[in-house]
Amino acid sequence: MSENHEYEDTGSFPQRSHFSLKADCESCFGLCCVALPFAASSDFAIDKHAGEPCSNLQPDFRCGVHNTLRQRGFRGCTVFDCFGAGQKISQATFGGYNWRQAPASAKQMFEVFPIMRQLHELLYYLNEALTLQLACTIHGELSAASDETERLSNLDPDSLMDMDMAAHRAYVNALLLRTSELVRAEELRQRKGSDRRKKYGRGADLIGAKLKGADLRGANLRGAYLIAADLRGADLRVADLIGADFRDTDLRGADLTTSIFLTQAQLNAAKGDADTKLPYSLTRPVHWFS
Template sequence: MTSLKADCSQCFGLCCAALPFSASADFAADKAAGTPCGNLRADFSCGIHARLRESGYRGCTVYDCFGAGQHVSQVLYGGTDWREAPGTASEMFAVFPVVRQLHELLRHLQEAEGMPAAAALRPVLAEHRSGIEALTRLAPPALVQVDVDARRREVGPLLGRASELARAAVRGRRRDRRGADLMGARLRGASLRGVSLRGACLIAADLAGADLRQADLLGADLRDAGLAGADLTGALFLTQPQLNAARGDAATRLPDGLLRPPHWS
C-alpha cells in the first residue's frame, strides 16, 4: 500500500522548489513556482527548519505532502534529482502537486475503509483506492494530464456515505453545518459531536472546549481556529495540515494517528 506519510529525507525538496508563495503573514518573501526557496540547502534540507515560524515561514509548518515528495523522487524518478538532471525539473515540479492531491484522496479512502460502520462499502472503497494508486504510478507525462477534480467528484459521495454511516449512531446529533460560514464564530464549549462540518469555514472560530467527537471535518478550514481543550476524538477525515493550521493546547484531545503540533501551547 502506498505510504502516505511524508519522509523528507527521501525527497528532493519538492515542496520547497515546485510550489509558489507570496510575502504575507505566512511567508516572509515571494517565491515563484519552480524556483527553489532561498533556504533550501544543497542536500535538499531546510536551513531554517527548526525556526520556520520565528523566521516568518509559518505556511511551511502547516504543509504536508502526504508522502507525495518521496513517491515522486524515488518511485517516479528513480532517485535522480532535478539538480543532477535539470531537464527533468519542470516536469517533476508539475507532477508533484498532482501526486500530492491524489495521495490526499488515498488518505481519506484508507480512513473510510477502516470505519467499522462503513464495512459494507469496503469493496467499492478499495476499488477506488486501487484505481487512484494506479494513477500515481503512471509515467510523468500521463500523470500531469490526470483530472484530479474528476476523481474528487467520484470519491466525494462515497466518502460522504461512509461518514453518514459512521455518524449515524451518535445520539442527539445536531443539524449538519456542511459548507457553513463560521469564520470567527463563537462556538466555545459547543456540542458538535457527529455534526458534518465538511467544507465549513472555521477560520479564527473559537472552538475552545467544544465537543467535536465523530464530527466530519473533511475540507474544513481550521486556520487559526481555537481548539484549546476541544475533544476531537474520532473526528472524521481530519488531517495533520488542518491541525497544524489551528491553535490548540495540551488539553486538546486528538484522533489516533495525528500528532500535536509543536507550536501549540
C-alpha cells in the same frame, strides 16, 4: 457510543498503513520548496514563483531555517503536508534522479508534484474510511477506489499529467461523502428527539465563531471556514472535518478523538493544548506549547 466504535476493523479489508502517506523529507528533493508558489503574507515572509527554489533551500534539499520557520514568517510551511507525495515523486516516479542532476526533467517533476499530492491525499482519506466500521457496507467500493488511486499514483510522468484528476477526485469524494453520512447517521439517530443543536452544512462560514463548549458531535463541517473560531472545550466527536480551515482555531480542551477525515496539517494550523483530545493517528503540534 464508545469512542473506539467508529474505528473497529471489520476484518474484510486489512487496515492500510499511514506510513507511506506521511512526508519523508529525507527521501524527497525539496519539491514543496521549489514546485509550489507562495506570496508574501501572514503565512510567508517573501514572494516565490512556482518552479523557483525557496531562498532557504540548501544544496542537500533540506530547509536551512526548519527549526525557526514560524519565527521567521514562514508559518505556511509548517502547516503544509504532501501526504508522502514528495518521496513518491523523488524515489519512484523519477527513479531517484533529482532536478539538479536532471534539469531537463525539472519542469515536469514540478508539474507532477501537485497531481501526486492530490492522489496521496485521497489515499489518506480512503485509508481512514476503510477503518470505519459504520461504513462497512461500502468498504468494497472504498477498497476498489483505493486500489485505483494507488494504480494512478504509479503511472509514469506523462500519464500522470494526462489523467483526468478532476473526474477521479469527484469519484472518490462521492464515496467519502457516503462514508461520512453512514458514520454520522448513527450518532444522529442516537440523539434524535433531543438534538437542538444548530445545523451546519458544507462550507459553513464560521470565521471567528464563538463555539466554546459547543456540542458538535456528528456535525457536517466539511470545508467549513473555522478561521480563528473559539472551539475551546467543544465536542467534535464523529464530526466530518474534511477540508475544514483550522487556521488559528482555538482547540484547547476540545475533543476530536473520533472526528473523521482530520489531518495533521489542520492541527498544525490550529491552537491547542495538553487537554485537546486527538485521534490516535495524529500528534500534538510542538508549537501548541511555545
